[in-house]
Amino acid sequence: xxxxxxxxxxxxxxxxxxxxxxxxxxxxxxxxxxxxxxxxxxxxxxxxxxxxxxxxxxxxxxxxxxxxxxxxxxxxxxxxxxxxxxxxxxxxxxxxxxxxxxxxxxxxxxxxxxxxxxxxxxxxxxxxxxxxxxxxxxxxxxxxxxxxxxxxxxxxxxxxxxxxxxxxxxxxxxxxxxxxxxxxxxxxxxxxxxxxxxxxxxxxxxxxxxxxxxxxxxxxxxxxxxxxxxxxxxxxxxxxxxxxxxxxxxxxxxxxxxxxxxxxxxxxxxxxxxxxxxxxxxxxxxxxxxxxxxxxxxxxxxxxxxxxxxxxxxxxxxxxxxxxxxx
Numbered sequence: 001x002x003x004x005x006x007x008x009x010x011x012x013x014x015x016x017x018x019x020x021x022x023x024x025x026x027x028x029x030x031x032x033x034x035x036x037x038x039x040x041x042x043x044x045x046x047x048x049x050x051x052x053x054x055x056x057x058x059x060x061x062x063x064x065x066x067x068x069x070x071x072x073x074x075x076x077x078x079x080x081x082x083x084x085x086x087x088x089x090x091x092x093x094x095x096x097x098x099x100x101x102x103x104x105x106x107x108x109x110x111x112x113x114x115x116x117x118x119x120x121x122x123x124x125x126x127x128x129x130x131x132x133x134x135x136x137x138x139x140x141x142x143x144x145x146x147x148x149x150x151x152x153x154x155x156x157x158x159x160x161x162x163x164x165x166x167x168x169x170x171x172x173x174x175x176x177x178x179x180x181x182x183x184x185x186x187x188x189x190x191x192x193x194x195x196x197x198x199x200x201x202x203x204x205x206x207x208x209x210x211x212x213x214x215x216x217x218x219x220x221x222x223x224x225x226x227x228x229x230x231x232x233x234x235x236x237x238x239x240x241x242x243x244x245x246x247x248x249x250x251x252x253x254x255x256x257x258x259x260x261x262x263x264x265x266x267x268x269x270x271x272x273x274x275x276x277x278x279x280x281x282x283x284x285x286x287x288x289x290x291x292x293x294x295x296x297x298x299x300x301x302x303x304x305x306x307x308x309x310x311x312x313x314x315x316x317x318x319x320x321x322x323x324x325x326x327x
Contacts, residue, residue: 011307018303023075025295030071033279033287044087044282061087061284074288083292084285093289096274101293103173104270107262108255110186111194112248118194119201120241124232126202127209138202145199151261154192158265161188171267189266193258197251201244208240249305253298 045053058064061084062073077084083093126138162170174182212218213236221231256271263272271290278286 018299029291083289100274110190115194115197118198122202123205126206142199142202145195150258154265157188173268189262212236212240249302252301
């Protein structure tokens with residue numbers, strides 16, 4: 001068994017590394033944001049703004065300081081729970097993010113759910129008869145899904161199923177308070193965002209399943225006449241899905257990134273649309289706050305997936321136990 005002290009040390013180390021990853025990513029992204037062409041104050045105030053007005057705005061949002069000082073100011077404000085204020089209307093950035101985050105989370109979670117369920121189903125069908133026609137067809141379909149960018153799928157679905165056929169709503173997130181209408185508006189963006197990860201989960205889980213099915217204990221079960229369905233579901237799927245768990249944390253973070261394009265194409269309110277509008281108008285405080293939240297969610301989901309795999313996988317638990325005894 002793991003000692004409580006070693007377990008706390010392990011969790012603290014993982015959390016510290018996650019926080020360092022967040023800090024490093026935010027510093028890098030803040031530097032990249034400053035490299036966007038165009039003077040933010042001129043873009044915000046217009047080309048006829050006086051030099052005094054431009055200088056005053058730069059001082060108000062901190063752009064008159066070196067990049068190092070701007071980054072330090074951002075982290076100092078963050079320590080106080082302050083993400084800054086919108087340049088145009090003075091609203092707290094945290095309020096804008098809180099209003100937009102539920103729509104983005106709903107899109108990312110539903111896309112991940114569809115990707116996992118569809119990917120597992122395709123992997124099971126493919127691994128049932130490896131090398132057969134069904135396996136080759138699913139392999140071709142999965143590679144096609146992986147190779148197609150989500151924004152291409154978004155435009156295709158929007159033009160065919162919404163504009164041409166009229167089966168789904170064209171734009172927006174649905175009427176407030178109408179859950180069915182909101183689900184109907186969520187359908188196409190969810191499918192568009194999940195397509196690539198359906199193929200990825202299917203290929204990864206198929207390979208893991210075939211490796212697990214070739215192990216000795218599975219051969220023993222086959223020799224004793226245990227049904228194939230029971231072997232797949234009870235004895236092969238659980239250990240085979242463990243490598244996929246670690247990837248899902250990264251996948252959720254990538255889905256949050258892909259939601260930027262999907263929300264812009266489908267005109268859905270969310271973090272993606274908020275970031276896009278803020279970059280277009282050089283609204284740096286909003287960009288910085290949104291980038292921080294996206295990076296934080298990305299790192300935390302990866303941390304959660306890593307810890308989940310550690311405690312679900314007996315081999316990882318054995319390694320931790322051996323390390324704890326070594327100490």
